[in-house]
Amino acid sequence: VPLGVCSCIAHRVILVFSGSNYFGWGSGFLSLTVWLIILQNILSKMENVHPTDKALKLIILSAALAAFMSSLDGTIVNIALPTISDIFDLPSSSVSWVSTIYLLVMAGSLLIVGKLTDSIGYRKIFLTGFVLFTFGSFACGFFPEITGSFGLLLFSRVIQALGGVMMTIIGPAMLTRYMPGVRRAKGLSVVILFASIGMALGPTLGGLLTD
Numbered sequence: 001v002p003l004g005v006c007s008c009i010a011h012r013v014i015l016v017f018s019g020s021n022y023f024g025w026g027s028g029f030l031s032l033t034v035w036l037i038i039l040q041n042i043l044s045k046m047e048n049v050h051p052t053d054k055a056l057k058l059i060i061l062s063a064a065l066a067a068f069m070s071s072l073d074g075t076i077v078n079i080a081l082p083t084i085s086d087i088f089d090l091p092s093s094s095v096s097w098v099s100t101i102y103l104l105v106m107a108g109s110l111l112i113v114g115k116l117t118d119s120i121g122y123r124k125i126f127l128t129g130f131v132l133f134t135f136g137s138f139a140c141g142f143f144p145e146i147t148g149s150f151g152l153l154l155f156s157r158v159i160q161a162l163g164g165v166m167m168t169i170i171g172p173a174m175l176t177r178y179m180p181g182v183r184r185a186k187g188l189s190v191v192i193l194f195a196s197i198g199m200a201l202g203p204t205l206g207g208l209l210t211d
Contacts, residue, residue, distance in 0.1 A: 059178060060187045063171030066126075067195035069133065070164035074102055075202025080210045088150045101154055105161035106168070113169050122170055122177075129166025136160025168195075 077084075078099050085095040117125045136159035144153040175187040 056179060056183070056187075059174055060190055063174055063187075064191050064194035066130075066167035066171050067191045068198040070106075070168045071195040071198035072202050072205070073133075073137065073160060073164060074099075074106075075199050076206040076209075077102075077202075079203045079206040083210050084153075088148075088153075090150060094150070097154055098157060102157050102161045102164075105158050106165045109162060109165045110169065113165050117169060117173065122174055125166050126170040126174075129163045129170065131163065132159055133163025133167060136163055 081095050136156050139156035171191050179187045
């Protein structure tokens with residue numbers, strides 16, 4: 001799990017400081033591969049109705065990190081909107097859609113993804129969410145710079161939001177199903193704590209990366 005966190009952080013930093021070149025490609029695929037290996041290991045432990053204590057801790061950590069990353073990307077871009085406006089030579093009213101469309105897609109997809117989860121299952125939705133979120137994050141940093149298309153940036157944010165909402169929904173659902181009643185409240189509180197930290201750190205981290 002720490003390796004997956006470090007790879008995600010390294011991916012974002014490389015995309016910012018390398019000008020989104022082939023190093024960004026490599027870091028993006030490395031981040032995705034590491035997370036898939038981690039999640040396959042965690043979700044395989046969930047097939048048992050009564051996971052071990054170690055598996056429960058991994059489930060909490062996985063759900064907490066998912067909530068952290070999803071919340072972080074909801075606010076990290078806000079401080080960079082003036083810079084994005086200058087790059088694309090667009091008014092602030094248009095650039096604000098970079099932040100707004102992420103929140104709109106997440107809010108509009110909650111019920112749909114929840115229904116799909118009941119039909120498809122936790123494993124596929126959770127893994128698909130991480131794939132979409134990682135690819136969307138990578139696309140936000142790479143494709144708009146190559147093509148100079150603001151619309152492509154918005155489309156990348158839509159993909160990112162779809163992945164984010166999948167992770168956000170599955171996290172609490174996993175805890176509700178697999179955590180014992182005594183530890184369920186503690187697990188959910190940890191997830192909410194990480195989500196709040198991600199939301200609070202977004203503007204600060206966004207400002208540092210923009211500078």
